[in-house]
Amino acid sequence: MPEAESRPRKAQSHKPLQTMARRHRLLLLLLLFLSSSLLFLSTSLFHPPISPLPTPQTKIYLYNLPPKFTTGVVDKYFLARDLARIGDRRRVNYPGHQHSAEWWLFSDLQRLDRPPTSPVLRVDDPSEADLFFVPFFSSLSLVVNPIRPAGEGGVASIYSDEEMQEELIEWLQGQDYWRRNGGRDHVFVCQDPNALYKVIDRIKKGVLLVSDFGRLREDQGSLVKDVIVPYSHRINSFKGGIGVEKRKSLLFFMGNRYRKEGGKVRDELFQVLENEEDVIIKHGAQSRESRRMATQGMHSSKFCLHPAGDTPSACRLFDAIVSLCVPVIVSDDIELPFEDVLDYRKFSIFVDTKSAVEPGYLPKLLRDIKTQKILEYQQELKAVQRYFEYEDPNGTVNEIWRQVSSKLPLIKLLINRDKRVVQRSSGSDKSCIISG
Numbered sequence: 001m002p003e004a005e006s007r008p009r010k011a012q013s014h015k016p017l018q019t020m021a022r023r024h025r026l027l028l029l030l031l032l033f034l035s036s037s038l039l040f041l042s043t044s045l046f047h048p049p050i051s052p053l054p055t056p057q058t059k060i061y062l063y064n065l066p067p068k069f070t071t072g073v074v075d076k077y078f079l080a081r082d083l084a085r086i087g088d089r090r091r092v093n094y095p096g097h098q099h100s101a102e103w104w105l106f107s108d109l110q111r112l113d114r115p116p117t118s119p120v121l122r123v124d125d126p127s128e129a130d131l132f133f134v135p136f137f138s139s140l141s142l143v144v145n146p147i148r149p150a151g152e153g154g155v156a157s158i159y160s161d162e163e164m165q166e167e168l169i170e171w172l173q174g175q176d177y178w179r180r181n182g183g184r185d186h187v188f189v190c191q192d193p194n195a196l197y198k199v200i201d202r203i204k205k206g207v208l209l210v211s212d213f214g215r216l217r218e219d220q221g222s223l224v225k226d227v228i229v230p231y232s233h234r235i236n237s238f239k240g241g242i243g244v245e246k247r248k249s250l251l252f253f254m255g256n257r258y259r260k261e262g263g264k265v266r267d268e269l270f271q272v273l274e275n276e277e278d279v280i281i282k283h284g285a286q287s288r289e290s291r292r293m294a295t296q297g298m299h300s301s302k303f304c305l306h307p308a309g310d311t312p313s314a315c316r317l318f319d320a321i322v323s324l325c326v327p328v329i330v331s332d333d334i335e336l337p338f339e340d341v342l343d344y345r346k347f348s349i350f351v352d353t354k355s356a357v358e359p360g361y362l363p364k365l366l367r368d369i370k371t372q373k374i375l376e377y378q379q380e381l382k383a384v385q386r387y388f389e390y391e392d393p394n395g396t397v398n399e400i401w402r403q404v405s406s407k408l409p410l411i412k413l414l415i416n417r418d419k420r421v422v423q424r425s426s427g428s429d430k431s432c433i434i435s436g
Contacts, residue, residue: 214311
C-alpha cells in the first residue's frame with residue numbers, strides 16, 4: 001500500500017518541471033523572433049536594398065560615309081523613275097520600302113534629341129566606340145536598277161549596285177578601325193536577302209542585320225552573332241480594339257502566288273484554299289491599290305496567312321501583327337525578331353508545311369478555335385505591336401539596338417581570342433561561329 005500511494009506523488013512532482021521547460025522553450029522562441037525582427041528592421045532602415053546597376057549604353061560610332069552610299073542612293077532611286085525628290089532638299093525623303101531598317105537606324109543615330117533610354121550612345125570619337133555602324137543603304141541600292149532596262153539610257157544604265165558594294169569595301173579597307181579587328185566590331189544592315197551579296201564573305205565577321213538566313217550559308221550568318229530585324233509593315237495599323245464582330249472573313253492572304261524555293265508552298269496553298277468558304281486568298285503584286293485592298297482584307301479577317309516567300313520570311317507577317325489579324329505561319333525555316341523577349345505562340349499559330357497543304361486541314365483547324373481564344377490572341381497582338389513600329393520612339397529601333405548591344409560581350413571575346421591565336425589546325429575551331 002505505501003508503494004501504491006507513492007506513485008501518484010512521484011508523477012505530480014514532475015509537472016512543475018515540465019511546465020517550466022515549456023515556458024523556457026517559448027521564451028527562447030520569443031527572444032529569437034524579436035532578435036530577428038530587430039535585425040530585419042535595422043537592415044531595412046539603415047541599409048536600404050541595393051538597386052541593380054543600370055546597364056551602360058553601348059557606344060557606337062556612325063561612319064561618315066561619302067554621300068553616294070546614303071543620300072546619293074536615294075537620289076539615284078528617284079532619278080531612275082524620272083521623279084524629283086519631293087519636299088525640302090535638305091532632308092532625305094527615303095522612299096517607302098519594306099526593307100527600310102537601314103533608313104530608320106541611320107536617322108536615329110543622326111538625331112540631336114536621342115533619348116537617354118536608348119541602348120546605344122553615339123560617340124563622335126571613334127577611339128571611344130564599342131561598335132561601328134556602316135550606314136550604306138544596301139537594300140535600296142538593289143532596287144535602283146530594275147525600273148528601266150539596261151541600255152535605254154538614264155541613270156539605270158550607269159548605276160551598278162555591285163560596283164557600289166566593291167567601292168564600299170575599298171573605302172572600309174582604308175579605315176584604321178576596320179583593319180584593327182577585321183570588321184568584327186562593325187554593324188551592317190543587309191535586310192533584303194540579296195543585299196551586299198557580292199561582298200558578304202568580306203563582311204561576314206561583322207554583325208549583320210538581316211530579315212532571315214534564307215540566302216546565307218552557315219559560315220556567313222547565325223543567330224549567335226547576327227540580329228533578325230522585322231520588315232517595315234506596308235499597310236496601315238489597325239486603330240480599333242479587339243473583337244471579332246466586324247471580322248467576317250475566316251482567313252485572308254493577298255500576295256504573289258508564285259515564288260521560288262520555300263515559297264513554292266504558296267501555289268499549293270492557293271489550290272487547297274481558293275474555293276473554301278470564308279477564305280479570301282488573292283494573287284497581287286506590290287502597288288498602292290494592292291496595299292489598300294490588303295489593308296481592308298486584314299482589318300476584316302480573324303486570321304491572316306503567312307506562307308514563306310522566296311526566303312522563309314515576308315512582310316505579310318508584320319502587316320498581320322499591326323492589323324490584329326492572328327498570323328497563321330506556314331514557313332518551316334522561319335527566324336523571328338526579338339525572340340528573347342517575345343513568345344510568338346501567344347499571338348500566332350504555327351502550322352508545318354506538310355499539314356497546311358492537306359485539303360481541308362487549315363480551315364478546320366481555324367474554325368475550331370473558340371472566340372475567346374481569338375480575343376486572347378488579339379490582346380497579345382495589341383500588347384506587342386510597338387515592337388514592329390519603326391516610328392514608335394520605344395519601338396523597333398530601340399529593340400534592334402538592344403539586340404545589337406547584346407552581341408558586344410561575344411564580339412569582345414572573339415577579338416581578344418583572335419589576338420592570342422597564332423594558327424589553328426584545320427578543323428580545330430570549336431567556337432561554333434565565324435572566327436577565322
